[in-house]
Amino acid sequence: MKISIFGQELRSLNAPVDIMVSPQAQDDFLTLLEAYKIDTVLINDVEEAIEEESRSQRVSPRLARGEVSFTEFMRYDDIVAYLERLAEENPSFVTTEVVGRSFEGRDIYLVKISSGGSNKTTIFAEGTIHAREWIVPPVALYVINQLVEDANNSYMYQDIDWAIIPVANPDGYEFSHYDARLWRKTRTPGTICHGTDPNRNFDFNWRGIGASSWQCDETYAGHAPFSEPETQIIRDYVLEHKDDIKLYLAIHSYGQWLLHPWGHTLEEPENVAELKELGALFADAIYAVNGTEYVVGSTADVLYYASGVGNDWAAGGAGIDLSYTIELPINSFIVDPERIVPIVEETWEGFKALHDYIPGLVMTVPALEKSHAGKMEVDSVKEVFQRSEEKHNVKYAQYIGDGDSKTSKATLDVDPYNNDPKIIHYKLCNYG
Ligand SMILES: [Zn+2]
Numbered sequence: 001m002k003i004s005i006f007g008q009e010l011r012s013l014n015a016p017v018d019i020m021v022s023p024q025a026q027d028d029f030l031t032l033l034e035a036y037k038i039d040t041v042l043i044n045d046v047e048e049a050i051e052e053e054s055r056s057q058r059v060s061p062r063l064a065r066g067e068v069s070f071t072e073f074m075r076y077d078d079i080v081a082y083l084e085r086l087a088e089e090n091p092s093f094v095t096t097e098v099v100g101r102s103f104e105g106r107d108i109y110l111v112k113i114s115s116g117g118s119n120k121t122t123i124f125a126e127g128t129i130h131a132r133e134w135i136v137p138p139v140a141l142y143v144i145n146q147l148v149e150d151a152n153n154s155y156m157y158q159d160i161d162w163a164i165i166p167v168a169n170p171d172g173y174e175f176s177h178y179d180a181r182l183w184r185k186t187r188t189p190g191t192i193c194h195g196t197d198p199n200r201n202f203d204f205n206w207r208g209i210g211a212s213s214w215q216c217d218e219t220y221a222g223h224a225p226f227s228e229p230e231t232q233i234i235r236d237y238v239l240e241h242k243d244d245i246k247l248y249l250a251i252h253s254y255g256q257w258l259l260h261p262w263g264h265t266l267e268e269p270e271n272v273a274e275l276k277e278l279g280a281l282f283a284d285a286i287y288a289v290n291g292t293e294y295v296v297g298s299t300a301d302v303l304y305y306a307s308g309v310g311n312d313w314a315a316g317g318a319g320i321d322l323s324y325t326i327e328l329p330i331n332s333f334i335v336d337p338e339r340i341v342p343i344v345e346e347t348w349e350g351f352k353a354l355h356d357y358i359p360g361l362v363m364t365v366p367a368l369e370k371s372h373a374g375k376m377e378v379d380s381v382k383e384v385f386q387r388s389e390e391k392h393n394v395k396y397a398q399y400i401g402d403g404d405s406k407t408s409k410a411t412l413d414v415d416p417y418n419n420d421p422k423i424i425h426y427k428l429c430n431y432g
Pocket residue numbers: 130133199252253
């Protein structure tokens with residue numbers, strides 16, 4: 001009986017796994033499940049589900065060029081047209097950059113959202129490195145849409161820059177639209193099978209546990225680390241900006257997991273406490289929207305062993321301490337378009353929580369510098385810090401500004417590994 005592991009690859013023992021079987025094998029397979037008292041059918045007929053998904057695509061109104069949609073799945077050209085329109089209409093804070101070309105020659109776009117200046121703290125996100133994960137482009141586009149098109153969010157790119165590659169594997173993404181809906185890899189040719197799994201192709205424990213050396217496997221790591229133009233592009237951008245990038249996000253589906261390093265070992269990274277603390281902020285913010293429950297943990301622990309994955313390379317190869325893979329909460333790669341809006345909305349709240357945690361560079365409000373040289377304010381910041389000192393890795397605190405009814409936010413950046421922590425930077429600003 002030929003079966004394929006449908007969702008993510010084989011997980012650890014006793015963990016759930018999604019399996020796709022041919023119609024001929026379905027009866028036998030169901031009998032087997034019954035014998036072992038295993039009984040969950042996620043999708044009865046995958047082909048029918050794909051047809052249903054594509055029917056709902058067709059009844060959607062055609063997109064005007066430069067528009068964005070969260071009720072259907074956009075093709076790569078339409079995504080690019082939207083990004084270019086945003087840059088054209090908002091030249092003071094949105095830029096698009098072609099950071100490289102895919103194997104088949106498509107331009108790969110990075111969107112930068114920034115109030116200007118250089119060497120600023122940056123949040124980097126890459127999406128759609130896996131072709132079939134169609135819920136990912138809408139999530140990346142919604143983050144861009146909210147940052148750029150809702151003026152209430154303009155505070156989010158004052159002290160922090162955003163660098164987002166919404167579709168890192170456009171060849172595979174387009175292939176999943178016009179040919180094979182469940183295509184995962186890049187489109188580089190092999191001698192027998194096409195494609196490398198770009199999320200096993202990063203040069204960190206390359207081709208170790210959980211990555212394949214066989215070209216026809218879904219997790220084929222490639223013939224060399226960074227063999228794929230799609231991963232080279234991410235590598236080059238991240239290494240060039242590694243001193244500024246404080247948070248690396250790889251957006252994937254599916255699972256309801258926020259995964260931190262590592263994938264190749266159950267050993268915990270040095271900063272696991274902070275990764276879990278920030279992860280909990282992300283998960284709580286999302287839970288508050290629709291009650292979606294994320295599990296926060298390491299890739300190897302929560303999901304399966306994997307080597308050469310983007311967020312592990314970001315942490316272990318590029319030295320970016322805060323690095324995650326987000327597995328978006330659906331139960332298949334095939335997505336009912338009605339699910340897009342609730343998922344993008346709740347995930348956006350998670351992104352906001354991540355943003356609020358990441359401290360800006362040293363920055364003081366000009367009025368404070370002029371008046372009491374910030375001394376009093378520094379003391380109140382210290383006071384807030386001391387109240388939460390037992391956590392030893394506080395990076396974020398909130399307090400009510402004195403004499404002013406407005407809520408002020410104080411962002412603290414302290415050494416998480418110092419047992420006698422001291423404030424390195426502080427920043428105060430009124431968010432109204
Ligand atoms: Zn993926």
